[in-house]
Amino acid sequence: MPFPDGFDWTSDGRGTALVRSIEALISELPDLQQDNINAELDHLSSLADTDGMTSAEQICAGNSIELEGLEGVEDALLMLAIAHPQMIDRVSAQASLMRRTGGRNWSAFQFDNDGKPWALGSDAARNGFLADAISILDLPEHRKREADWYKTIKTNPITGEETEIVHATIYVEARAESELAFGASNTLDRQLVQKVMEVGIACDAKERIVEICAKGGKKVRDEYVASFAKHFAPQSETPVETPRRNVMLDTLKSPQIFLTEPADGIERVEVSSLDFFSTGGGFTRIEKRGEGETLYHFLERRFGGFSPLRLGGWHMTGATIRIIIAAKEDQRRHTLTVTLRTPNTTTLPNKTEQDRQFVFGLLERWNLLAPRHMDDAKVEVVD
Structure with a gap:
């Protein structure tokens, strides 16, 4: 749609003035063109929320697109639709992944931090992964497919630290559906409408985490991550699934009594390290050393009122908890270690599924994890 010279792109802060200006311009167009444009605007409207704005910010940061000076999510989306139309599909895919995080059709997998590089930029690895996706979806080879790879920049809300995330949205031609149109x-006919199915992945190479959003249940997502490991991380061990839920570190700002039950078989629980970030830009990690004194006792003895637990300007960003399991007849005494980091990283790599479920149940009991996000949404099938 052509915009006249001098068109006023400014907003009143709520977007209503800009919307009215655009509506007036659309009303002068032929009816069919109005319908097409309104359909596109409806799509943009579906993205005009907090998730949509966050997605736009992350994608624009990853593609060196400046949003400075735009007033609100409507301005940002309209600018992208006009100047960078491909980015709207990426914003839509990213917002969809954010809304499904923690839901039924989403899984996150934690690789061991073995220091071995990932081949995320390899064309051969990407093509191999795409071919595997077609096989996992159990679709005929003739079905069209396309993978859109792009980067986003996520910013830690407390520390301001930026992390590059590599994304892939796999679009696959699904089975056609018959609809009236x-x-x-100008008479009703039954027409075949070709559908497109999406599979989304997000790769955090720094934290060694891969998120997968795809229908089909846990078994299918296990197949996707096995393919990811085969093509992009062939030197690493098979990753394990780990829930991605917001952590509640405020619980650890004071000494805790970690409630256990006899059936847990737990000998003791200890906080072995705490990470802090200062509003002045400094980081510090306090680790427990020696027996007979907790980390909290050490902080009080060593720093008193200047402890980051008591002094203003310090924010807790991470904690490591050691769960010592008592020896049993068929098992030696051992320790399960879990690290929590803001806003939603929980690492428990290279443990059995039974151990992982056991530890996450304890974290819920100790109020260290936000309530589980119950999302019944499916991976979208779109026109």
């Missing part, structure tokens, strides 16, 4: 002769 008005044909060229």
Whole structure:
């Protein structure tokens, strides 16, 4: 749609003035063109929320697109639709992944931090992964497919630290559906509408985490991550699934009594390290050393009122908890270690599924994890 010279792109802060200006311009167009444009605007409207704005910011940061000076999410989306139309599909895919995080069709997998590089930029690895996706979806080879790879920049809300995330949205031609529509002769006809199925992945190479959003249940997502490991991280051990839920570190600002039950078989629980970030830009990690004194006792003895637990300007960003399991007849005494980091990283790599479920149950009991996000949404099938 052509915009006249001098069109006023400014907003009143709520977007209503800009919307009215655009509506007036659209009303002068032919009816069919109005319908097409309104359909596109409806799509943009579906993205005009907090998730949509966050997605736009992350994608623009990853593609060196400046949003400075734009007033609100409507301005940002309209600018992208006009100047960078491909980015709207990426914003839509990213917002969809954010809304499904923690839901039924989403899984996150934690690789061991073995220091071995990932081949995320390899064309051969990307093509191999795409071919595997078609096989996992159990679709005929003739079905069209396309993978859109792009980067986003996520910013830690407390520390301001930026992390580069590599994304892939795999679009696959799904089975056609029959729908009623008005044909060229203005009579109802039954037409075949070709559908597109999406599979989304997000790769955090720094934290060694891969998120997968795809329908089909846990078994299918296990197949996707096995393919990811085969093509992009062939030197690393098979990753394990780990829930991605917001952590509640405020619980650890004071000494805790970690409630256990006899059936847990837990000998003791200890906080072995705490990470802090200062509003002045400094980081510090306090680790427990020696027996007979907790980390909290050490902080009080060593720093008193200047402890980051008591002094203003310090924010807790991470904690490591050691769960010592008592020896049993068929098992030696051992320790399960879990690290929590803001806003939603929980690492428990290279443990059995039974151990992982056991530890996450304890974290819920100790109020260290936000309530589980119950999302019944499916991976979208779109026109």
